[in-house]
Amino acid sequence: MLRPDGIRALLDRVTDEPIIANLGSATFDLYHAQQRDANFYTWGAMGMVSSIGLGVALAAPEKKVYVIDGDGSLLMNLGSLGTIARQNPKNLVHIVMDNQQWAETGGQPTHTSTGTDLAEIARASGIAHVIRVASLEDFEDALDHAVNEDGPWCIVADIEEHGHGARPPVSVEENLLRFRRTFTD
Numbered sequence: 001m002l003r004p005d006g007i008r009a010l011l012d013r014v015t016d017e018p019i020i021a022n023l024g025s026a027t028f029d030l031y032h033a034q035q036r037d038a039n040f041y042t043w044g045a046m047g048m049v050s051s052i053g054l055g056v057a058l059a060a061p062e063k064k065v066y067v068i069d070g071d072g073s074l075l076m077n078l079g080s081l082g083t084i085a086r087q088n089p090k091n092l093v094h095i096v097m098d099n100q101q102w103a104e105t106g107g108q109p110t111h112t113s114t115g116t117d118l119a120e121i122a123r124a125s126g127i128a129h130v131i132r133v134a135s136l137e138d139f140e141d142a143l144d145h146a147v148n149e150d151g152p153w154c155i156v157a158d159i160e161e162h163g164h165g166a167r168p169p170v171s172v173e174e175n176l177l178r179f180r181r182t183f184t185d
């Protein structure tokens with residue numbers, strides 16, 4: 001499975017729900033797949049995307065909230081999994097694109113390349129629905145459940161890294177304002 005294919009599968013299943021993307025590859029691929037006001041791109045804030053998504057999910061319980069995380073980023077904020085489990089937001093779908101590397105900084109292998117299993121950590125943290133997938137087909141099946149059934153969901157997808165699109169010309173301030181307005185319109 002490739003990250004852009006997974007992102008397209010997600011976009012095919014949402015309308016105006018928020019999607020919050022990890023810094024680097026996830027942000028770049030989401031931007032190039034579809035620019036939409038409900039996309040929130042994170043820049044520099046490595047590790048924080050699951051925490052930001054949890055905050056949005058708690059603030060907007062009427063909306064399903066999607067997070068696209070990376071393995072390296074989640075590894076530096078593992079406590080977020082326990083906090084998600086404790087808060088138990090039924091509307092949060094946390095997707096982890098696990099390419100076993102810190103791709104953005106040169107492809108250094110992360111701990112998942114040597115056996116650390118983020119799905120098992122999510123499960124042991126108490127998250128209600130955790131699925132680990134490796135194929136696009138299984139990812140789509142997992143998404144179909146996550147879109148239609150209460151969460152919180154954590155979907156860990158083993159992906160192959162084939163690079164990402166160019167850094168998009170996003171204004172951070174404009175992105176934030178447009179994203180915020182999707183909650184008041």
Ligand SMILES: Cc1ncc(C[n+]2csc(CCOP(=O)(O)OP(=O)(O)O)c2C)c(N)n1
Binds near residue numbers: 071
């Ligand atoms: C606190 C902090 N440390 C390091 C960086 C540099 N950095 C930016 S992206 C990245 C790798 C992210 O890895 P992962 O979440 O697995 O995403 P991938 O690049 O593999 O898609 C690193 C180390 C940063 N932005 N912030």
Ligand SMILES: [Mg+2]
Binds near residue numbers: 072073097098100103
């Ligand atoms: Mg990675």
